[in-house]
Amino acid sequence: MGADAAVLSGQLVPLRTKDEVRASLETHSVYVVEISARYANLVKDVVQAALPAFKSAEISHLRRVVQFKYLPPHLQKQFYPPGRLQRGDEDTTPLSLSPTSTPLPPSPTEDESIEDSSTEDVDAVRYFILCPTRFLQHAxxxxxxxxxxPFNTLKTPPRIFYVTVPxxxxxxxxQAEQWxxxxxxxxxxxxxxxxPHPSLVARNTAEIEAEAGDWLSLAESAGCHISQMELGESIGCVVVDRTRGTPEVIxxxxDCRWxxxxxxxxxxxxxxxxMAHAVHRAIAMVAKKRLRLAGADPTLLDRSLFCDIPLTDIEKQxxxxxxxxxxxxxxxDLDIYMTHEPCVMCSMAILHSRFRRCVFGxxxxxxxxxxxxxxxxPSNPGKGLQHxxxxxxxxxxxxxxxxxxQSKDKETEARIKDTLHV
Incomplete structure (x- = not known):
């Protein structure tokens, strides 16, 4: 590392993919019916016959049939099984609805519920997801x-609810536990x-987290040196090779935009x-080093527009x-560390250059x-390109x-403005 680089203190937080963000935010409504455990398969067959376009794989991440005691507390309050009435519970007052679960009429009257559930213990009642509500109307x-x-032979009509689910x-x-x-x-x-699978992310995080602050400090030094020359913003990046045991800076x-x-x-x-953003310059330097070691003349790649020659002592080193x-x-198999999140163009350059891992500050x-x-x-709530x-x-x-x-050094973090057009 450069002599003037101070090690940054912080931790790595994996980015969520675009599909992960969508998965965490997207919900829809499903129909749920209250049914005796012994009738669950009958109801399943009825729904499948009536809705050939509905594929059960669409809701395979949901427990299809659930006992009352395993429901979330807010749904237990909403469903309030009729079987509780005949067991002598003191509190038989219907409970109010929550935003995530609303029963749809008609529901059985209290008398009908008592009559039809008199032989049914609450533990034998199941709550069965039928299908997403978009497939057909409640009626x-x-x-x-x-x-x-079984409802064509029962005295009580089905109790149908709709429930919001991921x-x-x-x-x-x-996330599964939270949901x-x-x-x-x-x-x-x-x-x-x-x-990426959580175990893959965890292994890679453990491998690089202890040294990430070092490389980000070095990237910050590189950006500061260029900025002092008034050739660019205080933005820098470092390319690291960890394939040979000991990490080496390549x-x-x-940044040389000015x-x-x-x-x-x-x-x-x-x-x-x-074209002279830090990422582009670093990638060009990697290419020129490979040429040099292969016995070719790296100056063949020199392009003044790309500013792909080392300019400062730290770059030359x-x-x-x-x-x-x-x-x-x-x-x-190379990793890249950057003081800032790369712009869309630099992000695509990183992707097309086939980097292994990326960390930004x-x-x-x-x-x-x-x-x-x-x-x-925090300074731009709700904003972001979300690519x-x-x-x-x-x-x-x-x-x-x-x-x-995520830096623990608030002074360092304050020096890096997220309003800059990188």
Missing amino acids: ELFATLRENP ALAPTSAE SVQYWPIAYKNTNPYG AVAG RSPSGATEAHIYPGNV YYEQDNIPANGYLCV KRMPLTGGMTADTAGN GMFWRPSELNWKFLVWEW
Whole structure:
């Protein structure tokens, strides 16, 4: 590291993918019917026959049939099984509705409920998810159930509720547990269909967290040196190779947006030279080092527009080290650390260069391409591009892990403004 780099104190927070954010926010309503345990399969067959377009896999993350005692407390209050009335409970007053569960008429009268449930213990009652409410109207569902077993032989009509549930599967055991209390019992299948598996994220976090502050400090130093030369903003990045046991710095680069192709300092008028962002410069330095070690002339890649030559002592120090395989492909297996969330263009450059992992120090809601949610922007609440470009496998041909660095150093954090157009 550079001699003037102070180690940053903080922790890594994995970014949520675009699909993970969607999964955590998207809900819909389902129909739930109160039914005796012995009739659950009959009701299931009736629904499947009536709704051929409905695929049960759509709600496979939900417990389909649930006993009363396993329901979240707010649903226990709403469903209030009739069986409790005949068991001598003192409190038989109907309870008020909650926003997440509203019974739909008709419901049985108190007399009907007592009569029909007199032989049914509350523990034998089940609450059965029928289907999402978008598949048919309540009146159609009620009529279908009433005309088929077992309700066509029972004196009481079906008690049907609608319940708000998560539309998509949980992405972690913790989320499944939270939803089981907030919405409905969840079946977690120890996987994450919308992003990297939690165990993969945990292993990689443990591998790099202890040293992340070092590399971010180095990136900050690189940005400060360039800024002092008035060639760019105080933005920097560091490329690290951890494939050979001991981590090695491959390239260090600061932002050079205010440097003209001739090397002169330009007026600081937005946006400056976007081709000379720190990420682009670092990637170019990696490529030129590979050429040099392969015996080719790295100056063949020199492009003044990209400002791809090392300019400061700290950049030259790491560029001159022959510590990268000559036969490597792009930036595969390399990690990149940045003082700021990369802009959309730099995010795509990181993706197309096939980096393995990415860590940044500050969200940039005006321009950042990595984050998929809007959390963590107190000065810009609700803002953010929400692209989540690091993990969109159905649309992009590469995916990698990304963390946001949560600094414990408030002074350092205050120096990095998230209103800058990076």
